Amino acid sequence: MKSLTLNKTWLLAxxxxxxxSLILSGCGGDKAVTTKSDGPIIAKFTHVVAAETxxxxxxxxxxxxxxxxxxxxxxVEVYPxxxxxxxxxxxxxxxxxxxxFIAPSSTKVVSLDPGFQxxxxxxxxxxxxxxxxxxxxxxxxxxMLSRLEKKGLVGIGFIPSGFKQWFNSKKPIVTPAxxxxxxxxxxxxxxxxxxxxxxxxxxxxxxFGEVYSALQLKTVDxxxxxxxxxxxQKFFEVCQYITVSDHGRFDYxxxxxxxxxxxxxxxxxxxxxxxxxxxxxYAARIVKEEEENFKKQVLSSDKVKVVTLxxxxxxxxxxxxxxxxxxWKSKIGEDIFERALAASEAK
Numbered sequence: 001m002k003s004l005t006l007n008k009t010w011l012l013a014x015x016x017x018x019x020x021s022l023i024l025s026g027c028g029g030d031k032a033v034t035t036k037s038d039g040p041i042i043a044k045f046t047h048v049v050a051a052e053t054x055x056x057x058x059x060x061x062x063x064x065x066x067x068x069x070x071x072x073x074x075x076v077e078v079y080p081x082x083x084x085x086x087x088x089x090x091x092x093x094x095x096x097x098x099x100x101f102i103a104p105s106s107t108k109v110v111s112l113d114p115g116f117q118x119x120x121x122x123x124x125x126x127x128x129x130x131x132x133x134x135x136x137x138x139x140x141x142x143x144m145l146s147r148l149e150k151k152g153l154v155g156i157g158f159i160p161s162g163f164k165q166w167f168n169s170k171k172p173i174v175t176p177a178x179x180x181x182x183x184x185x186x187x188x189x190x191x192x193x194x195x196x197x198x199x200x201x202x203x204x205x206x207x208f209g210e211v212y213s214a215l216q217l218k219t220v221d222x223x224x225x226x227x228x229x230x231x232x233q234k235f236f237e238v239c240q241y242i243t244v245s246d247h248g249r250f251d252y253x254x255x256x257x258x259x260x261x262x263x264x265x266x267x268x269x270x271x272x273x274x275x276x277x278x279x280x281x282y283a284a285r286i287v288k289e290e291e292e293n294f295k296k297q298v299l300s301s302d303k304v305k306v307v308t309l310x311x312x313x314x315x316x317x318x319x320x321x322x323x324x325x326x327x328w329k330s331k332i333g334e335d336i337f338e339r340a341l342a343a344s345e346a347k
Contacts, residue, residue: 040067040075041268043100043260046084046093047252048208050232054290055159055252056080058283059103066275074268076101087207095152100260103159103252105208107187112151115144115336117191119249121325123318125344131160131249132284133343140339145253154261156254157276160284161226162291163246167239168222169215172307174243176200176320185211185223191328195321215239226250227294228287236298244295244308247317 045063049055063076079085085093090102109116118124118134125131135141135158145155166173170182179201186192186203196203206214214220215238222239229250230236254276261269299306309317329337 040070040072041264043074043076044079044084044098045076045101045103046079046082046090046099047103048082048087048090049080049229051078051080053161053228053232054283054287055103055161055228057286058159058279061282062276062279065278066272069275070268070271074264074272082209086209094255094257097257097259099257101156101254101256103254105187106158106249106251106253107192109148109253109255110191112153113144113147114331115147115333116253117328118332118336118340119251120187120191120195121328121332121340122195122247122321123314124325124340125249128160128162128284128288130344130346131251133346134340135160135251135280137339137343140336140343143339144336148255149258152258154256154258156256156273157280159252159254159280160287161250161252162228162287164224164226164248164250165230166222166224166243166245166247167230167235168241169218169239170221170241172241172243172305173245174307174309174313176317182221185214185220191324191331194327195324198321198323199317211235212238224248224250227291227298231294231298236301236304240303240305242298242304242306244306245314245317246309247314 045059047055047059051057051060059080060078063078067075079099085099085102087104087108090099090104091108093099094102106116106119125134137143141158145157148155168182168184171178173179173182176199179196179199182201184196184201184203185206186196187205187208193203204220206220211220211223212233212235215223215235222241223235224247225233225235230242236242256272261272264272298304
């Protein structure tokens with residue numbers, strides 16, 4: 001009888017150990033998708049800007065459309081404004097499959113593929129149309145996205161987000177000489193640092209979510225961003241000098257985890273990409289509609305002092321950073337550079 005009792009106790013302990021092991025194994029970050037046995041595939045899309053920006057709206061459009069077009073088979077949960085992961089840790093979270101989609105500024109992708117630095121060459125793209133042309137070019141933007149698979153990621157597409165403007169708390173910026181003595185916040189990437197150096201200035205990398213406080217505390221004097229972010233992040237409250245420069249791009253790259261994408265049925269993988277292409281077109285439309293509105297909102301503030309660069313002044317800035325163009329052609333890739341140049345010159 002005593003032996004029988006011991007056997008029952010041993011069996012109960014073994015059952016508990018196995019159950020606990022199964023529970024713990026289900027908590028690992030390597031799981032390709034989060035699902036319910038009788039529900040949709042759940043994917044997390046984390047990003048760092050406000051939901052009301054063109055980027056935020058495009059991502060929400062994607063989530064809504066994908067759920068609708070898949071008849072509820074896949075559901076994307078959207079986490080804006082660094083609610084889930086911030087600028088500094090979202091890529092690591094994606095690689096670990098703790099989230100399934102991110103949309104970092106293209107500058108953040110340069111460590112994976114140097115071609116993405118093409119978007120940081122100042123005064124390269126003259127119009128929104130030239131940028132979209134490059135995005136959709138099979139030998140341009142699409143080629144760069146396809147190369148991410150070597151890194152265990154899948155490039156889904158791009159989010160156009162308008163041109164960048166300069167804003168700072170020290171002085172008006174009208175000529176390259178005015179850049180002297182101004183410390184800028186710029187996204188990480190040697191190409192931006194070099195361009196600011198060529199214009200006689202300095203720059204540092206600070207996570208997006210910390211930029212307002214850095215400007216407020218004078219850790220940096222100024223930064224560059226789209227009208228949508230200047231307005232939604234209230235940067236104009238701490239930087240009274242704004243230069244309408246259209247000097248660079250602040251576009252985003254939409255990236256997914258490869259294990260997650262490979263785990264999807266083939267039709268859903270195709271649906272993710274086609275739905276994103278429509279979301280990119282949607283973003284391009286609302287950027288045109290809303291950037292002008294955001295600009296008006298910012299410039300209507302009595303706190304700001306605005307200058308708009310003339311074509312001659314833009315050319316002077318372009319000439320000052322020409323050494324960067326020449327220096328980075330080979331680093332970006334001659335093929336990518338030439339496709340971007342062709343798109344920028346297309347009529």
